[in-house]
Amino acid sequence: MxxxxxxxxxxxxxxxxxxxxxxxxxxxxxxxxxxxxxxxxxxxxxxxxxxxxxxxxxxxxxxxxxxxxxxxxxxxxxxxxxxxxxxxxxxxxxxxxxxxxxxxxxxxxxxxxxxxxxxxxxxxxxxxxxxxxxxxxxxxxxxxxxxxxxxGPETWSRPFCEQLFDFLAARVPEGNRYVLQPLGLAPVTIGSGSAATVVSGMLTDIAAWLAGRTPTLGSLRATAAADGVDLPELLPWPAGVPVTK
CATH class of the missing domain: 1.20.120.450 (dinb family like domain)
Incomplete structure (x- = not known):
């Protein structure tokens, strides 16, 4: 990275x-x-x-x-x-x-x-x-x-997208592991669970999805055990300001 x-x-x-x-x-x-x-x-x-x-x-x-x-x-x-x-x-x-x-x-x-x-x-x-x-x-x-x-997100730079991968690893639910596979680049694994889902596509589309924004290049695909699946769930964006009730 x-x-x-x-x-x-x-x-x-x-x-x-x-x-x-x-x-x-x-x-x-x-x-x-x-x-x-x-x-x-x-x-x-x-x-x-x-x-x-x-x-x-x-x-x-x-x-x-x-x-x-x-x-x-x-x-x-x-x-x-x-x-x-x-x-x-x-x-x-x-x-x-x-x-x-x-x-x-x-x-x-x-x-x-x-x-x-x-x-x-x-x-x-x-x-x-x-x-x-x-x-x-x-x-x-x-x-x-x-x-x-x-x-749109298609303008995001590679360093920015990769920084998002690192920061937003906190959005992976416990027990899950997501292998992010940007086209033409090395995969990045986030999460540490045993259940692995591969999310492949253009770098900016993966970053947009991870950030809760709409991918603009239409390239995303998710697979688990070599079968096509829906894009996996994500936890809420990690808040920087505590929310009090």
């Missing part, structure tokens, strides 16, 4: 942020009010969320630089949801201004790190700054697709 390193990640974050900003620059006020690819969310909801997670990750780094940790969102999951709902209906101009400021804040934070900075603890998943950078990369790339403007 093609490993993403702290040295390479700032460039990937900049590239992903530029894509989101470019898409947003072409939207109209009517576009913002239209449905996104995410059920129940308009494009305004997606833009509000991208703004929120960018500011949240920047805050993680700003506190880490002082040797402190802070929760990802003020008010936890409920605070995140409230903020998205409050900002979703903003005008396009407001979304653009908020998003540009949040992206710049996050890119500035990640762009100024030294080796020790990448290893500073943060509260997000009890990890370190590098984990937060990978999370923001995932958020930017996937939600650019969720904006439903014609940029």
């Amino acid at each position: 093609t490993a993403i390193t702290p040295e390479k990640l700032p460039e990937e974050l900049r590239r992903a942020a530029d894509v989101v900003a470019s898409i947003t620059a072409k939207l109209t006020d009517q576009d913002v009010e239209a449905p996104s690819e995410l059920p129940g969310w308009t494009r305004g909801h997606v833009l509000a969320h991208v703004t929120g997670i960018s500011n949240a990750m920047a805050r993680q780094l700003e506190f880490a630089a002082r040797g402190e940790t802070i929760e990802l969102y003020d008010g936890g999951y409920e605070g995140r949801t409230r903020a998205i709902e409050m900002a979703a209906g903003h005008s396009l101009a407001e979304h653009r201004a908020d998003l540009d400021a949040a992206l710049e804040r996050a890119l500035r934070a990640f762009g100024g790190l030294n080796d020790a900075g990448w290893r500073q603890p943060i509260s997000y998943r009890g990890g370190v700054v590098f984990d937060g950078g990978l999370a923001l990369w995932r958020e930017l790339v996937i939600h650019a697709t969720d904006l439903d403007t014609g940029r």
